[in-house]
Amino acid sequence: MKFTVLGAGAMGYRYGVLLQEAGNQVDFVDTWEKNVEKVREQGGVLVARDHQDQHLVPVNVYYPEEYQGHPDVWVVFTKQMQLADFLKRTAHCFDEKQYVLTCMNGMGHVEKLLEYFKPAKLIAGTALVATVLNGPGDVDFIGARGAGTMNLANYTEKPDEMTHKVVTELEKAQFNPNLTTNFMGTLLAKVVFNSVVNTLCTLFEITMGEFASYPGADELSKQLINEAYDVCERAGIQMLNTRQAELESVNYVSTVANPLHYPSMYQDMSHNRPTEVDYINGYLVELGRKYRYEATTHAFLTHLVHLAEHTRQAP
Numbered sequence: 440m441k442f443t444v445l446g447a448g449a450m451g452y453r454y455g456v457l458l459q460e461a462g463n464q465v466d467f468v469d470t471w472e473k474n475v476e477k478v479r480e481q482g483g484v485l486v487a488r489d490h491q492d493q494h495l496v497p498v499n500v501y502y503p504e505e506y507q508g509h510p511d512v513w514v515v516f517t518k519q520m521q522l523a524d525f526l527k528r529t530a531h532c533f534d535e536k537q538y539v540l541t542c543m544n545g546m547g548h549v550e551k552l553l554e555y556f557k558p559a560k561l562i563a564g565t566a567l568v569a570t571v572l573n574g575p576g577d578v579d580f581i582g583a584r585g586a587g588t589m590n591l592a593n594y595t596e597k598p599d600e601m602t603h604k605v606v607t608e609l610e611k612a613q614f615n616p617n618l619t620t621n622f623m624g625t626l627l628a629k630v631v632f633n634s635v636v637n638t639l640c641t642l643f644e645i646t647m648g649e650f651a652s653y654p655g656a657d658e659l660s661k662q663l664i665n666e667a668y669d670v671c672e673r674a675g676i677q678m679l680n681t682r683q684a685e686l687e688s689v690n691y692v693s694t695v696a697n698p699l700h701y702p703s704m705y706q707d708m709s710h711n712r713p714t715e716v717d718y719i720n721g722y723l724v725e726l727g728r729k730y731r732y733e734a735t736t737h738a739f740l741t742h743l744v745h746l747a748e749h750t751r752q753a754p
């Protein structure tokens with residue numbers, strides 16, 4: 440199968456390199472000049488696993504304007520605030536037969552993708568795996584081969600033949616995909632998870648394990664999970680997990696799966712890049728307001744993250 444990764448960052452490289460190694464034809468499209476030039480200069484991307492065994496993987500990378508490929512599936516891994524620009528600049532390569540797969544965090548991408556792709560071609564989900572971009576053309580896959588899982592669903596909630604083919608390729612590449620037929624519930628489970636762990640770890644500049652070791656962590660998590668679920672229930676979203684199961688997932692990932700990991704929102708903050716908080720906690724606030732519910736704790740946290748961004752960027 441032919442895949443093109445839109446957004447050659449941490450996750451774009453992880454998905455693209457592993458799909459390529461599983462026997463697929465993969466191209467990468469990216470807009471960050473230092474990254475594209477570095478990959479071209481060194482003849483590929485440097486890949487390590489848990490800081491070990493760094494090696495060069497040859498990849499083809501293009502700027503959007505020069506790209507002429509027509510993949511079967513676009514794999515989209517930009518940050519939420521970059522997506523509209525990427526889509527506009529790559530639109531000349533989109534056609535009606537192509538599928539689009541994304542496991543970006545937050546909410547906001549679905550509407551943007553539907554401006555270019557038919558609902559029946561959109562597959563979205565969540566990736567429960569950690570990856571770090573050390574710099575241009577240099578990525579670190581956290582966890583052993585086969586680590587992590589992903590959930591995905593068709594926007595139409597009706598898996599077709601192509602969806603099953605994509606799932607087979609993801610299985611071969613050891614992403615451990617779990618196909619559901621609950622689109623919003625699948626995406627929102629990760630939004631709720633991130634609204635707790637990503638946001639609090641970023642504000643306090645701590646790893647997930649450090650967060651989990653605080654004796655009051657459960658109480659903090661519960662308040663945010665309860666408020667998020669109150670929003671989702673008012674919006675009529677059928678959640679994948681119960682509130683208790685969501686809390687258990689926060690605890691499992693923080694203590695067992697990724698205790699040493701700083702979430703991707705922290706990585707953005709530490710590089711003085713804008714975070715995705717408006718698409719995570721901020722999304723829950725906006726959704727609540729549509730149903731006349733004030734998610735006050737999520738609104739407060741959104742402000743705190745913006746205050747931290749503002750403080751770091753101040754001269």
Ligand code: NAD
Nearest residue numbers: 446447448449450451471516517518543544569570572703
């Ligand atoms: P990333 O920041 O590594 O890459 C996204 C884009 O930003 C790429 O186009 C990359 O070239 C560009 N970029 C990276 N650093 C830059 C810099 N310093 N200056 C300019 N451009 C730069 O993003 P990611 O971590 O791959 O995340 C993509 C999506 O996947 C996001 O929605 C994220 O929340 C989600 N996600 C990330 C992880 C993770 O562990 N990294 C896990 C699950 C989901």
